[in-house]
Amino acid sequence: MKNIALGQYYPAESPIHRLDARMKVILAILYIVCTFLCKNVLCFAALACSSILLILISRIPLRTVLRAIRPIIFIMLFTAVINLFFTKGEVLLFSWWKLQIYREGIYSAVFMVVRIIVLILGTSLFLTYTTTPIALTDAIESLLSPLRIFHAPIHEFAMMMTIALRFIPTLSEETSKIMNAQKARGVDFSEGGLIRRAKSLVPILIPLFVSSFRRADELATAMECRCYRGGKGRTKMTIPRLHVRDFVALFLMVAFGAGIVLLNRYGYGYTM
Amino acid sequence: MAEILIHAKELWCSYEEDDRRVPVLRGISLDIARGEYVAILGHNGSGKSTFAKLLNGILEPEAGELVVAGTNLASPDLTDDDIYALRREVGMVFQNPDNQLVATIVEEDVAFGPENLGVPSAEIRRRVDDALATVGMSDYAGHEPHRLSGGQKQRVAIAGLIAMMPSCMIFDESTAMLDPAGRREVIETFEKLNREQGITVLTITHYMNEAARADRVIVIDDGKILADGTPHEIFADPGRLIAAGLDVPQCTSLIHALRAEGVALEGEPITPEECADLLCRALEGKKHG
Numbered sequence: 140m141k142n143i144a145l146g147q148y149y150p151a152e153s154p155i156h157r158l159d160a161r162m163k164v165i166l167a168i169l170y171i172v173c174t175f176l177c178k179n180v181l182c183f184a185a186l187a188c189s190s191i192l193l194i195l196i197s198r199i200p201l202r203t204v205l206r207a208i209r210p211i212i213f214i215m216l217f218t219a220v221i222n223l224f225f226t227k228g229e230v231l232l233f234s235w236w237k238l239q240i241y242r243e244g245i246y247s248a249v250f251m252v253v254r255i256i257v258l259i260l261g262t263s264l265f266l267t268y269t270t271t272p273i274a275l276t277d278a279i280e281s282l283l284s285p286l287r288i289f290h291a292p293i294h295e296f297a298m299m300m301t302i303a304l305r306f307i308p309t310l311s312e313e314t315s316k317i318m319n320a321q322k323a324r325g326v327d328f329s330e331g332g333l334i335r336r337a338k339s340l341v342p343i344l345i346p347l348f349v350s351s352f353r354r355a356d357e358l359a360t361a362m363e364c365r366c367y368r369g370g371k372g373r374t375k376m377t378i379p380r381l382h383v384r385d386f387v388a389l390f391l392m393v394a395f396g397a398g399i400v401l402l403n404r405y406g407y408g409y410t411m
Numbered sequence: 412m413a414e415i416l417i418h419a420k421e422l423w424c425s426y427e428e429d430d431r432r433v434p435v436l437r438g439i440s441l442d443i444a445r446g447e448y449v450a451i452l453g454h455n456g457s458g459k460s461t462f463a464k465l466l467n468g469i470l471e472p473e474a475g476e477l478v479v480a481g482t483n484l485a486s487p488d489l490t491d492d493d494i495y496a497l498r499r500e501v502g503m504v505f506q507n508p509d510n511q512l513v514a515t516i517v518e519e520d521v522a523f524g525p526e527n528l529g530v531p532s533a534e535i536r537r538r539v540d541d542a543l544a545t546v547g548m549s550d551y552a553g554h555e556p557h558r559l560s561g562g563q564k565q566r567v568a569i570a571g572l573i574a575m576m577p578s579c580m581i582f583d584e585s586t587a588m589l590d591p592a593g594r595r596e597v598i599e600t601f602e603k604l605n606r607e608q609g610i611t612v613l614t615i616t617h618y619m620n621e622a623a624r625a626d627r628v629i630v631i632d633d634g635k636i637l638a639d640g641t642p643h644e645i646f647a648d649p650g651r652l653i654a655a656g657l658d659v660p661q662c663t664s665l666i667h668a669l670r671a672e673g674v675a676l677e678g679e680p681i682t683p684e685e686c687a688d689l690l691c692r693a694l695e696g697k698k699h700g
Contacts, residue, residue, distance in 0.1 A: 271515075361513075373526050374535065375535075376519070
């Protein structure tokens with residue numbers, strides 16, 4: 140339990156790891172926009188290449204990267220099948236009973252799969268794999284800070300996120316302790332139907348809730364004792380600074396987007 | 412005597428239970444000077460923790476006088492700002508090391524206090540590095556708290572206070588949940604803070620060996636002060652401690668048991684080292700005599 144990973148952060152030394160977290164959030168959003176700008180084969184080929192390039196630059200092993208895709212395989216297949224059979228086009232390739240596959244269907248299915256993979260890879264490579272959760276929280280706080288003029292509780296939100304991240308491992312450790320304690324008293328978590336199993340979770344959840352409230356109370360006292368009074372008048376130890384490399388990355392991303400838009404003009408084969 | 416940091420006179424405090432008030436502190440009077448290293452001893456429910464929580468405004472006194480670092484805590488017009496100012500001076504480390512660390516990275520957690528005080532960034536950086544060096548946790552600056560041992564977590568919590576530069580630190584049973592190795596690490600940190608930085612250290616405990624290392628021991632029983640003196644004075648009378656539901660250090664009871672058997676021994680050792688010395692000398696004396 141001690142080795143529980145917070146998020147999916149993969150520690151490594153790479154140009155992407157070194158980028159400012161705020162810039163990475165912006166880059167991730169721009170990259171998502173790029174995937175939706177793609178319309179034809181050339182664009183999607185460029186997009187796939189860019190993803191491979193990103194994996195290489197981030198120095199994250201392929202096996203780890205592919206793990207991000209595993210949970211969405213079903214969605215991918217579903218989307219592919221729907222696109223394959225329900226895209227009507229001009230060149231009929233295959234027909235059986237009510238099912239017809241057009242050439243456009245194949246294109247469309249492949250495009251959608253590439254788009255979904257790139258969406259997931261892009262966000263994981265820019266955000267979850269290369270940015271620590273705490274840096275991500277700080278980045279979101281910083282990017283949303285203009286909303287403060289509308290009295291949005293940005294600092295409070297970020298503090299809640301930080302505390303949640305801090306206590307995930309603590310609570311998961313506690314859960315396993317409670318489970319072991321209940322097992323020692325003869326509770327069986329693995330047998331019986333769904334209802335019985337759900338019922339056997341009650342003796343875990345109640346102690347966990349009670350202890351969480353106690354923890355919250357103690358933490359609040361400890362924070363007050365350390366002079367915490369909310370976000371007002373607080374300073375930060377590390378003030379993140381944007382470097383030249385951040386702007387270079389931004390420039391490259393915008394150039395890539397422009398390239399995609401240009402490639403869209405050279406329609407080749409099927410265009411979405 | 413040096414400047415008085417904590418002044419309590421006829422201090423009363425109680426909490427409500429089933430609509431009746433249960434007194435916890437029943438007339439505590441004491442003075443603690445700046446720079447002292449004091450252990451407050453007492454069994455569970457003796458009121459020692461309640462006393463600690465009064466000292467930095469977590470609880471409010473019911474009657475009596477309580478002045479800590481120039482702030483009158485018994486005053487009816489005490490403001491939040493007064494308590495805020497007091498907490499800059501008097502830091503507190505609690506029992507459970509898990510429930511007082513806020514951030515997901517050790518150095519971020521140490522920075523939490525000074526950040527709250529609005530200290531400039533460069534100064535926070537310097538304070539955090541110094542504080543981590545003081546508690547010997549510099550190598551762990553980038554670690555996640557949940558990967559540390561209990562003793563290490565408590566040292567991080569202590570570093571978090573050092574970075575706020577208080578003049579007094581209260582340890583509310585901060586060693587109770589630790590294993591012996593962790594306890595030793597933390598107690599050594601208390602001593603270092605007291606000796607090298609001149610910080611007033613107040614440790615609330617029921618471990619005799621921890622109390623034996625302080626300069627002054629105050630025994631609280633049933634909301635009253637039972638004894639107040641140096642560790643040697645306090646442990647010279649084991650009967651009184653046992654009556655208060657406390658143990659005496661093992662070496663003290665060993666010496667008393669030997670004396671009861673008719674072995675002539677001089678002195679009142681309270682640490683294992685002193686005890687070993689005394690026994691060696693006695694054995695040597697016997698050999699030659």
